[in-house]
Structure formats: structure tokens, C-alpha cells
Amino acid sequence: MSRTITWLHLSDFHARKRDNWDARQITDALVRDLKLMQKDHGLRPDFIFFTGDLAYGAVNGESLTDQYQLVRNFLEAVRKAFDPEIPIRDMYLVPGNHDIDRGEITPDQTSWLRHPDRQLPEILEAMRDEKKQWRTWMERLLSYRNFLHSYGLLHLTPEDSRLIWADSREIHGIRIGIAGLNSAWSCADKEDKAKLWLGAEWQIAEVQKRMGPVDFSLILIHHPGNWFTAHEDPSVMRRLKQEFQVVLHGHEHQEWVEPNYDGKLVISAGACYECSWMQNGYSFGFVDLNNQHGGIYLRQWDSVGRGWVPRNIAGKTKDGYWHLKNLPWLQFPNSINTENLLEPTITGNHTLPIQESVEAHYTQQYCEFVIKEYDVLELFGCDIPRELKSHQLSVAYVSLNLAAEDENRSSDNRPQLKRQQESTFSQMELEGKELQKISKVIDDSSGSLEIILDKISVETGRLLISRESLFLRKIASASVPVNQQKSRDRSCLRLPQPSCFSRLPTQQGDRRHRYRNDSTRFRTACIFTTQKTLRENTSTIASGDYSTPVSQRWPGWCRKKHTNALVRHTSRTIYS
Template sequence: MPHPVRWLHLSDFHVGKDDYATRKMFDYILAHVRNRKAEGFVPDLLFITGDLANNGLDKEYETFWLEFVTPLQDVIGSHFGERTFVVPGNHDVDRGKFPAFSREEVAKPESHYLDPTEEGGKLRGEMLIPRFQAYLDSDCSPAKGAFANQEGAYAHCLELQGQEVGIVGINTAWLTKDDKDERQLTPGKSLLEKALDTIKLAKLRIVLGHHPIDWFIPAQKKPITSLLGQHHVLYLHGHLHDAWAEPSYGGGQTYLAIQSGAGFQAREGERWRNGLVWGEADLNARVVRLQAWRWDPGQQDWILATDAFHERHRKGDWWHYPLPCNQPVMVDYTPAVPVVPPPKGWSVFKPEDLVAYLRPLDAEAALGYFDGAVPDWPTALSTSIPRRRIVGSLVSRFRQADSSSVPIVTLLLAAGCEGKTTALLQAAYSIVEGKDDWRILQRRDESQSLVPAEILPLLDKEYSWLLLLDEADRAATDLRALLKDLPLDLHGRVHALLACRDTDWLGSPAANLDWTVADFSKEPLRGLDLADAVAIVRSWQAFGDTGLGDLAKRPEAERAMILEQQAKDEAKIQGGAFFGALLAVRSGSDLRKHARLMLDRLGQRKIPGGGTLRDALAYIAAMHAEGLEFLSRPVLAQTLGCSQNNLHRDVLVPLGQEAAATTTSSFIYTRHRRIAETLMSVLAEEFGKDVGALYVALGEAAICAFINGSFVPALSSWRFDISKHFLETGREELAFNIARAVLDREPTNELTRTHVANLYRRAGLPEQAVRVFREIMTLGVGGR
């Protein structure tokens, strides 16, 4: 029986970004490949999917090929150079050449630039190919020169393990121009089509590109995915710096997109992971098996990246996916009992699903949590994270849940960043632990509403249900309505565990609701007692001096008392005393360095709209640092130029994982005001950020979001309070700029105009105030 076809998939090395750290990663990868080879896993192919260099320079490619690829080929085996295939990425472009070229002109349907013809090759040679000259000149693969030819891609057929394997390489970076590449790119549909026709008789067909399909021009995405599906390919790519695999459909057929992590993107101790993917295709079993690995600085070794691919596909240490094949997508039309999917932003969990998280965290995940990363089930339930006293108090409220005839509703109230989300998740699991007849229905996105008509059909009468809602103030009224309307056979079978910032709850209608429909109680989370402090310090200590941070310099017997006292001191001066105490005792002397490294990392993460996560965090921190706590999702989405639907997934979740930001049901903050103030200082002094421009952009965006039909919480604060704040704190020019920007967006709003004029009067500039009113003469009739 033929052996599977095996490969090593690498991507995104950015050589030249950090010479020393990159060379160390070369050594780590070479050692890892030697170990895998010694274990009997020898790849047949080596794939590198772009961003070989950081700036597309000759010396960067020389380093990459001579100091890494050649030694790697030697490790794997002789003549392996003939089985090494690479493609360029957006960092392999010399952006100094033809910087003003028009993407639209090249990509328009009647253009011939991306045709596999002599004319197309000539057109590309005049403007596009020179931008990749250093990449092309240095290429030492068997496909050298292919992207400069009229075919504009390469197609090779090899016989491996008794099977014919076809490999296509495409250039998804032809139209790379700036930081706004997303949905602006194409490899050229005609170039891809001709290359695929060349390998159509191969049993296994693999396409290499740099960018994910979602980065292609929308009008070209559908025909390209149809080609990939009709040819049943594996599409290997990089760019997003993390591993993932996803079966996809095109032309009524399947293809499998496989994304590799970055070979190098960060030094040890930084948050981003350096990783790679091993793969094999078993043509007899019709299965693709994948393993993602990442370098763990704490262990100084490679470990399986168990969160890279979906757990549902895991079998032992490999993740199994169906090999795309020459069969149409099959649909089973047999009538079945309908399964109601959860509404957007909600998920159902079985107790047995969560058992797997009752294990120690690796060092990276633990340190991320200690630094303030927003917890989810794997972190909160880990044996590395202590259970505070409040968890037991919450669980005790549900001891009679199995025999209760009414819903039990318990609300955990705490200030922001007091650890309530961790306690909420830990308590929820303890309530359902070992109970196969229970289910947890959790709202995963706090911006999503609780609609009783959508939730009720989910509540299968075969189970008892625990509804889990964080930031519950805006959902409380609908929750009470749901519980009140439960059918008779669900009475006593639906309960709720809630959490909320105490100020948000008390300031909302939820505080005055009549909860006689349920057994309702509140549990306040206040302060940090010595027993909790001892447990927390012990958990830090398990990860050595890095876990303890500054506290490692203090005597062991004093550490818990220092933490307890710091929490008491923090509570006297500001909210978030718990996390403030953690920051002070672990990172107090190094918070600025921590902020700088975070901003460096986030500057590399692109987001929809063309900016980066650093841009998003700058807006969030700017507001929180000033105590202006009314930045909402519609305003941030408008400012960043991305949709509100994508904001949660592409911006807020990654920032939460980075310990950078957190949310309530209405507003967005950094994890602590002290972090916000440090971030703004570093942005201004070390990154040259125009801080004032952030507030002006936010003010404009708030009004634009409102005009475009979004509900903007605290709209009057954007119209009036933000400019008033800066006037009263002695920053008059910034106050005027913000107020003027708001007025420019709604020039006929008389209240806004009056406010702007009043600012000038208060600043002793009556002539400017008069001028503001005289502008009305050119606008016609005003309105509110």
C-alpha cells in the first residue's frame, strides 16, 4: 500500500525584521526537523508560502536561502532542492517601485495584465514584475523565473510515493500596495486557471499562495473558489500568522484551505507565536492529516498547537480532514428532527465538553492570563487558575436547582476588572459538573441581544438549562420576560447565572425589575482576602520568576500580604482594584516596556478596514485614559472602517486575548486605566502618535455612525461632553477641533452649533463665537 504524501508547510519569516532572533528560530526549526526525521516522519515536499523577506531586499533573501533553506534541505535529504516550492507574499514586494500604480486598472475585467499570454507577460514586465525583482533573482527553487514568464504562475507534476502530485504556485501579491490590501488582491483568475489545467490529471493537487481567499477582490473571489473546488485542491497559504484549516466549497465541489503560522514574527517573550504545520495526504484513505506546532519559549521546545485546528477533527495527535475528491457535495434529503441553531453570539455547552479544560495551562497561556487576557473556558477551568471564595458562594445558590419549581437567578456584581468573568465560568462549570442532563447556554458576544422568541425553541425539555450571561444589564428585562413565559414543562428546569459591573447594573432599568418570577439573589465581589491572595500568588509561583514578576524580588512569606494590601490601597483610589493590584505587584516597574512590546506586536496585526490592532487599541486607550467611558461598538467600527459584524471577531476578541481591551454590553475599555495612561504615553513619545487626532476622528465617527442609522449610546457625550472635557482641562485647541469636527458632520444641528459657540465664549473668544452663528446664513434653515 502506498505511503501518504508528506510535507512541511512554512510561511512568513520576515527575514530582516530581527536578525538575531530570526537566526535563532532558523536553528530551532532545523533541530525540530531533525527530530521528526529521527522519529520516522520524513517530508516529501517543502512548501514556503510567502513573506520570505521583511522589506524585499537582496540581502534578506541571501540570508533566507543560504542560512536556512539550504541547511534545511540538507537535513531532510539529498536532492530535496527539487521538491522545495515557494511563492511571494506582500513583504516580498519592493513598494518603492511604481508606488502609484492603479490596482483598479490592473484588475478591471477588460484588462490584459493578468492574462497568461505574451501580451500579459509584457504588461506585467513593465510595472508589476520589477517590484518582485529581488525575490525573483534570489529564487533557488525549481520554479525559478516562473512569475516573470507569460504564464505568471508555475505548475509542476511529480511522482511521489507512487502517486502523481501536481503543485501550482500563484502570486497573490501582484496588487499589493499598502496596508489596505484586504479585498483588493487577486492572483489572476486566468493565470490560476491555466496552471490548474496543467496538473488536472494529478491524483493530488496542491495550490500555494500567500493570502487567504477572503483577501481577494469580491468580484473575483467566486470564480477563483469555483476553480479551486472543481479541481479539488489543497490551498496552502500564510499571511495571517496563525494555523487553521477549513473545508470550503466552490463550483459545487470541495477544496481544503490550510493556513500556516508564521516562521518568525516575534522574539521570545512576546505574545505572537512562531509556528509551522506538518501535513500528509493519504490518497487511499482519502484523508488529509495535519499537525500544527509552535515554539514555546518557556519550555524551550516545540509543542503541539492544540488550538490551531478544530477539536472536532482531532484523532490522537493529528487532525483529520476529508481529502477533496471528484464527488459532488452530497445532500441528505431524509426528513430529520429539526435542530434549532443558537442565535448569533450564543453557544450551547455540554458538561462533558468542558472536562478537557481541567488541566494545567502552558506557560504562554498562563502568563497571558496573569497579564490580563480576557478568560474563556480553557483558561478559567484550568487547574493552574485558583478558585476564589466567591465561586463557592455562587455555586451554593444552585444546590437545590434539580428540585426547584422556579428559576434560580443569581447575579454577580463587581467593579470592572475584578475577576468576575473567571468566577462566572468557574461557577457555571461547578454547577453542572457530572450532570449529563444539564446544558449551559452562554452568550459569547455581549453586544448580542437576548430575544426570548429565539431562545425558547433552544430549550430542549430533556435537559435542565443554565443560562450564562456576562454584562447582563441590557439583557435583564428580556431574561425576566423569557422566564415568565416558560411553558409548564420547563418550570424549574431553566436557571440563570449573571454577572455585571455594579455601576452598569445600578444605572440601568435592570436595577428596578420585579424578580418575583424567580428565586433571585445578588452576590457582590468585593476586595481580595488573604486566602484568595495566597492562592493567586501560589498560581503565579508555579511559573517561576516570570509568573511572579516584580513580586519575585520580595520574600516568599510576604508576597500574599503584599498583594492583599495593594488591592486595599487600589480600592481607595479607583475602580478595578483587583486587576490594579495585580498590575502593581507583578508589572509595576516594567509596565512601560510591557506596553511598548504590546504595541509593537499589535502593529503587525491587520484588521478589516486597512488599519491594525494597534490603531484600534489607540482609540480605546485614548478614551479610557481620559476617563471618557462612552466608546461604543458603532463608533469604534465607524472609526476603523470595518463592519460592526466583524468588529467583535477581528478586533475585540484579539485585543481581549492580548490583555489589551475589555467590553461591557455597551462600551469598550482597556483592561485598566493605568494601562490606558501608559499606552498613551508610549504612543505619543515613542511612536509619534498625534493623540489629539484620535479624539477628533472619534467625534466625527460618532456622528457619522448616527447619520448612517446606527444606535450610538451616549450620543450627547460625543456632541457636547468630550469637547467640554478638554476645555475644562486646559486643552482649548483640542476642544475646538473636536467640536468643529462634530459640527462639520451635522452643520444644521442648532444645539451642536450653540455648543461650539459657547466653547469659544468660555475661552474668551467672542468673535469666534459670533462667526459660528454667522455661518448659519450659508446653510439655510437649521434643524435639530
């Protein structure tokens, strides 16, 4: 069985309305060429990489928003050129110097960054601490951030204050890391060369932490190393080649492949559009996991024939193909290479067993995501000061007391509720001790929610407050350290299982519980409604599929529009 990993490398599109009449000739021909490359060479990419300069920049009255609409149209045409089309989830982008809004840059910012006495530790501290100074610098990339949100590229973490991201994917039983660095945050004008700051030490360490254990990794960045200050050049490219097997960049519009002595690669991209009478280029790349080699297909725009043709470089390519032999980093001593493998096996040569490490990594990532994205309570209503409408639950904790009955619910429904409770207990195949443990917690349900959460143990997978038919699901994993279990359990209990979002309670079946605190009243829809829902939601994170990231396993749950899903999906807040 062929085991190859293929990517499409695009860069420097420079979209703007003024040049769209010219760009369309090249980009339409490029889309046709992509179809031809799949037909003639079988090149359907697993990933699409775009290394910056998607837009041209706000000039002559053109807004970046309008330019990013052209970018979106182009990317849609590119991913749909293949059969089957490339999912948005498999597209990876980083910003370039043209993606910044120069109208948001003030002279004092540029002067501070380019001061001759500026030292690298000052930059790393600003980047690490995310203080007001850093947030001000990042305002120049607000339009780019908004584009990531609007196009649905949420796996690139557009909410990240530094606009860096990391991902890990599994193909053919091999775990691949993909990361993107932000080299555009200090860009300002045409005098950028040798004056840019990257903060490489911090950015590299951060994306590696987010990526987790992988067999090999690729890194995307817009600028090559010679554009950074003397404090970081030439150390930036040296570090990138040490830490990542493949480095992809753009900016200089010169296609080239630079293999290192150990087979690691630096791949420079041409501009997929500069203008129709200049050189434009793009490339395909692939690695063969079985034979430990790879290749790059270089393509260039022929302004005479008005089409895309192979780019030949004397002594390097033949019909545009640059062969890459002897890639020792593609050797995985512990990997399973068999055509009869029924399910992908996570393998690799690591200090810890990779399957255990990956499970622990994704458990940690999941818990951090829950706390970061859903630890929010929003209040709605009249006469609420703006600064009081959003609260972080774990910081501004409000004691919520369970009431015995909903005042709006008729007592005629109590027999039906009792029958439902009895049926529920019969469905749950619990031993006597487990049932007693649950009942013990239920009996004390008149106390605060905090007290109930304190009594939840790692062994208890589900709690039923029988008097109210409210199910609290605890997501547990043995890989979580003991000293993290308490805080982790609480963060997970604030949410239903991600799969429950597609099975929200119906108006007839839901059960509501009243929480009171002074002048604010909360009504929370219960998670559980029917026995079928219970049976369909018995899985836990611990038994989940750790071969794919959380955002891929539950894409609907991880979309940005569900940031406040705790309130919008499982409760309705009424201010009285």
C-alpha cells in the same frame, strides 16, 4: 506497502538583518524540531511548500538581496535537517506581499489598479498579453525572481513573466499536480486588503494547462480570498476549491484546516517567524493513498520553554494532530495498488488513457521549451550594435550553406575521416532502403540547411551527411499531431540530444563545418565524434521516461545558464 505523500508547509518567514538575532533562536529550534518529527513520527516530507513572505521587504536601508541571503540560509538548514536531505527540486515557493520591492511601485500604478471603475476584463487582458503595462507592474518582484534564479529553483520558471508555475510528479504510481499562483503582483502598501487583483481565471487556466493530466493536485497561494477585490472575492476561493484538492496559503499567520464537504482541504499556515514573544507556527501534512485518509501535524513556538511544541485546538487536534478522514478524492479506480509493481504505472480516471495523454503532454512541453529557450543566436565581436547581438532564429532566419571543407583543417586528416565514415556506416544497422534515403539527402548537402531540413521525415531518426560526418538528430514522437511535426522537427534539429551535452567533442575528435553568410562566419562543432557516442545516444524522446518532467530528467540541460546552449555548446560564433 505504505503509500503516503507527505509535505512540510512553511510560510511568512519575514527575513531581515535587524531581527536576525531574534529569528535565529526560533529557526534554529525549528530545524531541531524537524529532526525530532522525523525521528518520532517518521515525517520526512516528499515536498517542502513555502507560501510567501520569505523576506521582510526593503526597509531602513536593508536590501532585499541581503534578506534573500538569510532566506537561502534558512531553507538550506531546513532541507538538510532531514535524512536524507530534501533536494532543491522538491521545494516549491510562491511570493507574498513582503517579497515585493515597494521602491519600484509608482503612485500612478497603484491609482490605476485601485480605480473604482476598474473591471476584471482589463486585468485579464493585461496579464494575458504581457504588454509594457504588465512588465512595469512586475518590476516590484525582480528581487524575488533573481532569488529563484540564484538558488537554482528553476522548476519554478523564474523567467516566466507572470511568476506562476506548474509541475507534475509521480509517487507510488499516482500523478500529482503542484501549482503556484502569484497573488503579490498588485500589492503596494498596508491598504491592500480587499483591493488586490489576482486574475484568477487566467492564472488557474494557465497552470492547469502546464500541469497536464494528473490524479489530484495542490495549489499554493499567499493570500486568502478576502484580500481580493469584490470582482474576485468570494469567487477566487470557490474556484480554487473546485479545481484543486488541496489549497495551501499563508499571510494571516493563523493555522487552520478547513475540510470541505467532499474532503477537499484549505490549509492556512502560521508564520514560521514573526517574533519570539508572539505565536509562530508551521505544519506537516500527509495523505494515505491506501486508506484514503490523511492528517495535519500543527506545531507552535513556546516562548516560555523556548522550543516548538504541538498546537492543540479544542475538538480538532490531539497532541497537535488533526485527523482527516473520508478523503474520497484519494480513490483512483484505475490505479494499481500492489507491492510487487516493478515500475511505476501512470494511472488515473481520465477521458483519454493517461499514459498516452502524459506522453503527448510532455512531448508538447519539451518542444515548447526547446523553441522558447534555445531558438536564439547571439553574435559576439567588435562594433556590433547592441540591438543586433541577439536574434531569434525562427524569425530572423539566415540561410546557412554547407561548405565542402574547413579551410583550417589539414588534408592529411582526410584518410582518417574516411575510415571513420566507413566504420560509422558499419555500426549503423540500417536496411538498404534507409541507407539510400539517407544518401539521397546527403548528395544534396551543398544546398542550404533549410532544404535539408525540409527533406526530413518522421520515420528518419538520424541523418548522416557522409561527406562531412555531421550527424543531425531528429527527435520524433508518434504522439505529436501531424500538423505540428514539421515545425517540431526543425526546432529539435537545432539541438543535440540533451544527453550529448555531457559528451561534447574533444579538440582531437571534433569535426567542424563552415557556414557563410556575407560578413558573418559561423563555425559549428559537430555533434558526433566517436562510435561509442553514437551508441550511447540512440534513445529518443519518444522512448524516454515521461513519468518525470523534462527538467527533472535532464536537470543540467534545463538550467538557466544553458539558455543559449545552442551557441555556447554546439557552436562558436566569429564576427569578421
